[in-house]
Amino acid sequence: MLLAGGLQAAALAWPGSGQPLWWLQILSLSLLCLAVQRAPSARQAAWRGWLFATAWLCGTFWWLFISMHTYGGLPAPLAVLAVLALAAFLGSYYAVAAWVWRRADCAGWRAVLLFAACWTIAELARGTLWTGFPWGAGGYAHVEGPLSVWPRWLGVYGTGAVAAALAMALTQVAPLWQRTRVLLGVGAVALGLWAAAAWVQQQAQAVPGRAPxxxxxxxxxxxxxxxxxxxxxxxxxxxxxxxxxxxxxxxxxxxxxxxxxxxxxxxxxxxxxxxxxxxxxxxxxxxxxxxxxxxxxxxxxxxxxxxxxxxxxxxxxxxxxxxxxxxxxxxxxxxxxxxxxxxxxxxxxxxxxxxxxxxxxxxxxxxxxxxxxxxxxxxxxxxxxxxxxxxxxxxxxxxxxxxxxxxxxxxxxxxxxxxxxxxxxxxxxxxxxxxxxxxxxxxxxxxxxxxxxxxxxxxxxxxxxxTPFAFWVSRLGLWPLWLCCVAVVVWGARPRRKN
Incomplete structure (x- = not known):
């Protein structure tokens, strides 16, 4: 989990080049998905989610140490402790997300949608509660790559939700293939939506701008x-x-x-x-x-x-x-x-x-x-x-x-x-x-x-x-995302009927 969390941080800006790596963000998150699935209990899943998030966040904003110690004069041990404490506190949101997902004990598309919703609620909470500190949200790894068509519709948090769904889907291949027709149908719809979004974005961006x-x-x-x-x-x-x-x-x-x-x-x-x-x-x-x-x-x-x-x-x-x-x-x-x-x-x-x-x-x-x-x-x-x-x-x-x-x-x-x-x-x-x-x-x-x-x-x-995102966020803020994700959690976490 510590290694996977570190890779999640590196995906946002690879050390040395500084480039975002969209595929590494999804891959490292899929390691968390595997670990949470294989956790023997919801408590163990929460522990693994917290370790992942704490490592990811420490690896993302470790440089706060410089401002507090080098320029703020805070003793080095206290500066290190402050960064760890902040990452650990914010990591608790993701621990709760992992706990909720594991408690639902689901598989297939239900697992995919529920994980995306739980993950996005954690991201939204980190970005809004206590004035918010969303630095390093997973969606920022997707300013390049195939998911870069979604910010104009969904914003960074919605784009991160799509990435979280893909990460969980990678670990659900076997359950999904048991329903081949469903998988192919959903895949075709997803591909069609992506192609339509890419085409609309291309047309919108092709409109001539103002004079330089x-x-x-x-x-x-x-x-x-x-x-x-x-x-x-x-x-x-x-x-x-x-x-x-x-x-x-x-x-x-x-x-x-x-x-x-x-x-x-x-x-x-x-x-x-x-x-x-x-x-x-x-x-x-x-x-x-x-x-x-x-x-x-x-x-x-x-x-x-x-x-x-x-x-x-x-x-x-x-x-x-x-x-x-x-x-x-x-x-x-x-x-x-x-x-x-x-x-x-x-x-x-x-x-x-x-x-x-x-x-x-x-x-x-x-x-x-x-x-x-x-x-x-x-x-x-x-x-x-x-x-x-x-x-x-x-x-x-x-x-x-x-x-x-x-x-x-x-x-x-x-x-x-x-x-x-x-x-x-x-x-x-x-x-x-x-x-x-x-x-x-x-x-x-x-x-x-x-x-x-x-x-x-x-x-x-x-x-x-x-843009569509500008239209709805200017009127409703982030509430549409909150409500959609909460609705999915309520649906996904409900007890399953026994045959």
């Missing part, structure tokens, strides 16, 4: 251990980002999360006025989106994105909604834990869900900050009205908290999944990587090397229309 717009994405590569030192990272950031902004290298210039790392009132006199004035001038060819903290002790602080548009004296503002536990807010009863770490700016106010995008150059640019792009259901709130839905998504991040780790590639695939769900391109401007342009098909069209300082100048084409 030039963009410049800034990657300052400011070391995290210097970022908040006045004579170090702060001075370097203000100088480098200020210089790049004044050059106005494209129609839209984007700087990453906290590119300006201090509050406006802490900046040198006239600094903001100097770098924003060229963008606010009527007739200027360029606009800008800049990550920076805003607020005061009395008003509260916000992790924000500020926008400057030609001819607009009032600046655009986006405030981060989904805050990072322990980094941007302190959960109840955990103040003692945060006091042990030396991480600044630890308490922010929340922005609202579905804040209006910034209009510029015929496009509607919708920012999100750092790991907000894990929550497709929240980004989906923008799409309830097609006429004002974003045409381009913009993510600004600072993954330097996690060093030179696999977190960079994992976050890139998360952003790619959002482009598949909404069929919108996404710009990613980050401090250390991955700074890229992703098109509406989930493909990276331009990129900068990670952990280097540079400016990525490229073009992006905005898109219109609303």
């Amino acid at each position: 717009v030039s963009v410049a994405l800034l990657q300052g590569n400011i070391p995290q251990d210097e970022k908040f030192i006045p004579s170090g990272g702060i001075a370097r950031a203000l100088e480098w980002y200020g210089l790049q902004l004044l050059q106005k290298p494209a129609a839209l210039v984007v700087a990453p999360e906290t590119a300006i790392p201090v509050l406006p009132q802490q900046l040198p006199a006239d600094y903001l006025a100097a770098i924003s004035a060229p963008y606010r001038e009527p007739g200027s060819p360029s606009a800008a989106l800049i990550g920076m903290p805003l607020g005061s002790e009395t008003q509260g602080y916000s992790n924000a994105v500020v926008g400057w548009v030609p001819g607009e004296m009032t600046e655009y503002r986006y405030d981060k909604h989904h805050l990072v536990p322990f980094g941007e807010f302190v959960p109840p009863l955990f103040q003692w834990f945060v006091r042990m770490m030396d991480i600044p700016l630890g308490s922010f106010a929340r922005g609202s869900v579905g804040q209006a995008p910034m209009a510029w150059h015929g496009e509607r640019w919708a920012p999100n900050i750092c790991y907000e792009d894990l929550f497709g259901e929240e980004l989906g709130a923008h799409f309830s009205q097609a006429a004002i839905a974003p045409t381009v998504l913009v993510n600004v991040s600072n993954i330097a908290w996690f060093g030179d780790s696999i977190a960079v590639e994992q976050h890139l695939h998360i952003s790619r999944m959002r482009t598949l769900e909404f069929e919108r391109p996404m710009l990613r401007a980050t401090n250390t990587g991955a700074t890229v342009v992703i098109d509406h098909r989930g493909a990276v069209t331009a990129s900068l090397p990670s952990h280097t300082q540079g400016v990525l100048v490229a073009e992006v084409q905005g898109r219109d229309g609303v």
Whole structure:
């Protein structure tokens, strides 16, 4: 189970290449399916499910150790214990899923559907309860491969449900072949649905986009251990980002999360006025989106994105909604834990869900900050009205908290999944990587090397229309998935009639 869980983590971004391996995600999950089937009791099945999930989650977000120990100053043993405790706690959801499945004691298609439902409920619970931490959900391994046609219909969790069904089906070959006609019929229907979904996706993506717009994405590569030192990272950031902004290298210039790392009132006199004035001038060819903290002790602080548009004296503002536990807010009863770490700016106010995008150059640019792009259901709130839905998504991040780790590639695939769900391109401007342009098909069209300082100048084409996933998630959130999975569990776990 520990090995299978480790392979599940590796499938999300293979160490070295950083590429997702869709087939390995299904194969490693099928090892869990075999183990749960062969467990002598539901309790043993739960234990195996917990071991698998804990290994998978530790292998996925082990890099939290870097932020807590290297940059937060938490003693190494406590940082290791914190990562293990988080993985073990989240792994308990999958233990319950394995217990429910094993208690049902079923086989064939009933086993396939019940496992997919139990697994998806566990994924949904991890992604929503206690503010949610869905990093490393199994569906993210499928930004490439045959299941990449399903995000536009089902989102990442629905795609993960399809993968879970396939994993269990691989272990049910003998029971299924006992009903050959049923197997062939269901197989034909599944193949037909996949072909239809692929054709519809191809037709939708073939529709011409808007006129290309030039963009410049800034990657300052400011070391995290210097970022908040006045004579170090702060001075370097203000100088480098200020210089790049004044050059106005494209129609839209984007700087990453906290590119300006201090509050406006802490900046040198006239600094903001100097770098924003060229963008606010009527007739200027360029606009800008800049990550920076805003607020005061009395008003509260916000992790924000500020926008400057030609001819607009009032600046655009986006405030981060989904805050990072322990980094941007302190959960109840955990103040003692945060006091042990030396991480600044630890308490922010929340922005609202579905804040209006910034209009510029015929496009509607919708920012999100750092790991907000894990929550497709929240980004989906923008799409309830097609006429004002974003045409381009913009993510600004600072993954330097996690060093030179696999977190960079994992976050890139998360952003790619959002482009598949909404069929919108996404710009990613980050401090250390991955700074890229992703098109509406989930493909990276331009990129900068990670952990280097540079400016990525490229073009992006905005898109219109609303995908099926965007349509239902903008109105109902994730409730349709919850209800479908619960209904399957109730059906699948019911006692079987004895002949």
